[in-house]
Every structure is written in C-alpha cells, then in structure tokens.
Amino acid sequence: MSATRHEDRVAQASQSPGAVTRLAASWRRSMVKHGLDPASATQRQRLSETELAQKLDQMGEFMSVAGPQLDQLFQLVCPTGCNVLLTDAEGIVLDQRVNDADASTFNEWGLWKGVNWSEALEGTNGIGTCLAEGRQVTIHRDDHFFARNTAMSCMDAPIWGPDGRIIAALDVSSARADQTERWNGLIGAQVAQTARMIEAAFFRASFPKARIIVAQHEATPDAALLLAVDKDDLMIGATRAARRAFGLEKEGSLRPRPAADLLGREDEATGFERAERATVIRALARAEGNVSQAARALGIGRATMYRRMARLGIGENSGRLSQP
Incomplete structure (x- = not known):
C-alpha cells in the first residue's frame, strides 16, 4: 500500500466519531485527540543519556527482575530478526535485545532505547496503543497511524505493577517484509506469557517478607491470581487479576483483609x-x-x-x- 493511500485510509476512518473497530478508534484518538498527521515525518522524541539514566534508576528493581525474562524471550525470537523492547508506563524504551545485524535498521526506525513511543507522539503503534488501552495488541504494518511506521510489525502486552497500575509494556517488533499475521499471533502469545512472568516475578519481589498465595477464582478459572499474605494471615497485596477477581481496590494500596475471607470459609481447607x-x-x-x-x-x-x-x-x- 502506498503512503498516500495509507494516509487517506487513516484520515477517512478517523473522521467518524463512532469508530466501529479498536484500530479505527486508535486512529481517531491519534488524529483528533493528539492532533497528529499520518503523513508527518517529524523527528522522534529521544531522551538524553542523562534523562534515560534517571529513568533507569527509578525503575532499577523492576529492570533487574525483568532482565532475565527479556533474555529468554529474545532467545526465542532472535532467529526471526526481531527486536525485544521494554518500556515504562509512558512508552519510553528502557531496555532492548537485538541482533547486531538488525540493530541499524531498528535504530533508524526509532525502536531504540530512550525513544518515546507513546500514542500521543507516535499515533497508533504497538507500544503506545497497548499502554493507552491497557491490553495486548498487535499492530501489523499499515495498522500503524504514521505512514513512516508501516514497514514494521509490533506485538505488545502490558505489564501491571503490584499497585494495579500499568508499569511497563513488553514489545517484540519485526522488520521482516514477509512477516505474516499468523506468525504475529505466535509471537504475540509468547510476549503475553513473558509479560505475565515478569509481572508475577516483580510482585513477589515487591513483598519479600510475605507469603505468596497462588489462588483461583471461578470468574477467571484459567488465570493465576497472586495474593501477598503477612505473618498474621492478612492479605496485604494482590495482582491486578486478583484485584479484579476478588472485587478488591482497583488501584493503589489495599485494605488488609483476612486471607480466609477471600479464599473460603475457615472451616474448609483450601x-x-x-x-x-x-x-x-x-x-x-x-x-x-x-x-x-x-x-x-x-x-x-x-x-x-x-x-x-x-x-x-x-x-x-x-x-x-x-x-x-
């Protein structure tokens, strides 16, 4: 698809207030809310080395937990010429894994440490749209808002912090011209699994003195729900999935509750x-x-x-x- 046709398609889909697809809604946000032009070729926003170092320092504990998982994910996808990226909640790339042979291409495209990929700056894209909508997304080639981004495919999943808020986005981007949507689906599933593993590992690290309970709930039978319980058997922490399943506070601190009140009657052993x-x-x-x-x-x-x-x-x- 040519750049002109892509721009026309985005503009036309963005004109309707009642955008019927999530992609069209993201395009409309990009154009109407953020005032972006799909034909724009403005320079990407990059942090200075000092600014990036400050970000990394603020996220130090999280980055140390996430690092080994990034390594494992990269070992799985590196033969396909993919770039593994980890961002903060604002969409700024903090860490990455990439083959030397592909580094120049991804750097030129801005898929690099220190670059801001928020939807407000880059329009519809894997990282920014994942963070804006709080869900796993795949933005394949001309799904992107900017014409300049249509050569890439991006598979992303959000990572939720112990406070129930998004703390990061995990991204795998491909520069391959023959990248298929089926292959995107396989990579996307691995990205989502790795994001959950990072989330669980960071939750455990955030409550080093607590007992971590892996619970189940009928509302989410396939989800692993983590609860942190103190020495008095009071529930003091819960992952986002657990908060939603048990009807706890959506974000922020939790009111301590007896674990037995959440997990079942005390006279029934869980x-x-x-x-x-x-x-x-x-x-x-x-x-x-x-x-x-x-x-x-x-x-x-x-x-x-x-x-x-x-x-x-x-x-x-x-x-x-x-x-x-």
Whole structure:
C-alpha cells in the first residue's frame, strides 16, 4: 500500500466519531485527540543519556527482575530478526535485545532505547496503543497511524505493577517484509506469557517478607491470581487479576483483609492450606517432632510455628505419627 493511500485510509476512518473497530478508534484518538498527521515525518522524541539514566534508576528493581525474562524471550525470537523492547508506563524504551545485524535498521526506525513511543507522539503503534488501552495488541504494518511506521510489525502486552497500575509494556517488533499475521499471533502469545512472568516475578519481589498465595477464582478459572499474605494471615497485596477477581481496590494500596475471607470459609481447607499443612508436617517429621528445629527449617519463629500448627490443626506429635 502506498503512503498516500495509507494516509487517506487513516484520515477517512478517523473522521467518524463512532469508530466501529479498536484500530479505527486508535486512529481517531491519534488524529483528533493528539492532533497528529499520518503523513508527518517529524523527528522522534529521544531522551538524553542523562534523562534515560534517571529513568533507569527509578525503575532499577523492576529492570533487574525483568532482565532475565527479556533474555529468554529474545532467545526465542532472535532467529526471526526481531527486536525485544521494554518500556515504562509512558512508552519510553528502557531496555532492548537485538541482533547486531538488525540493530541499524531498528535504530533508524526509532525502536531504540530512550525513544518515546507513546500514542500521543507516535499515533497508533504497538507500544503506545497497548499502554493507552491497557491490553495486548498487535499492530501489523499499515495498522500503524504514521505512514513512516508501516514497514514494521509490533506485538505488545502490558505489564501491571503490584499497585494495579500499568508499569511497563513488553514489545517484540519485526522488520521482516514477509512477516505474516499468523506468525504475529505466535509471537504475540509468547510476549503475553513473558509479560505475565515478569509481572508475577516483580510482585513477589515487591513483598519479600510475605507469603505468596497462588489462588483461583471461578470468574477467571484459567488465570493465576497472586495474593501477598503477612505473618498474621492478612492479605496485604494482590495482582491486578486478583484485584479484579476478588472485587478488591482497583488501584493503589489495599485494605488488609483476612486471607480466609477471600479464599473460603475457615472451616474448609483450601488447596493452599492443604499444601501448607503438608509442608509443616514434613518439617516436623524431619525434625522428629522438635517444633523449634522445624520452625528454623521453615525460616519462621517458634511462636509463629505454634500459631500455624494451631490454625492448621496440627499437634506436636505430628513429626512422630503419620496423620490421616
């Protein structure tokens, strides 16, 4: 498709206030809300080295958690000539993985560290539209708003922070002219999975002293919901998926709640409680019933061990006698 035809198509689709597709709605936002011109070739906005260093410092803990996952994702997609990017919530590229042979192309296109890919500046694009809509997106070639971006395909997924707000976007971009929508779908699925892994790892790192419960809810039977529970069995943290499933505060701090109130009645053992009971019994068995020794092996205090034993209905003889 020529640049002129692309510009006409975008302009025509953007004129209707009742845009019937998500893509058309994004084009309309780009043109009407942000005042962009699909034919524009203005220079991309790049942070200075000092500004980028400040951003990286602010996101230091998150970046250290995300780094290994970026490496793994790149190992999967690098044979296809893809560029792996991680941005902050504003769409600024903070880190990337790219083959040396492809680096010059992606740098020329602005898919590089320090460049701002927000929808407000770059119109419809994988990173910016993912962040604007808070969902996984694939922007394939002439789905982009700017004609200058139509040579690339971008697969993106949002990463949600422990506070329920978007903290980053994970992007895989391709420069291949033969990139197909089917191949985009395969890459997009891997991007979404990696984004969830980063989100879960950062959630765990954000509550280092809490017990992390992997829960399930009938509203989202296929989703892994993470809850952070303190030493008093109060729920003090929840991933975005868990917040939505259990009707918790959508964003920000959570009101502490007894974990049992969320996971079921106290007189019914949840899957986690059964697993916890088995863990405590195994520790007591290895310690031959010595509660203090078992507590040390589990990394908790003697008093906390006794409280857990009482809550789980475990007697002091559990390390010597098998339990039903």
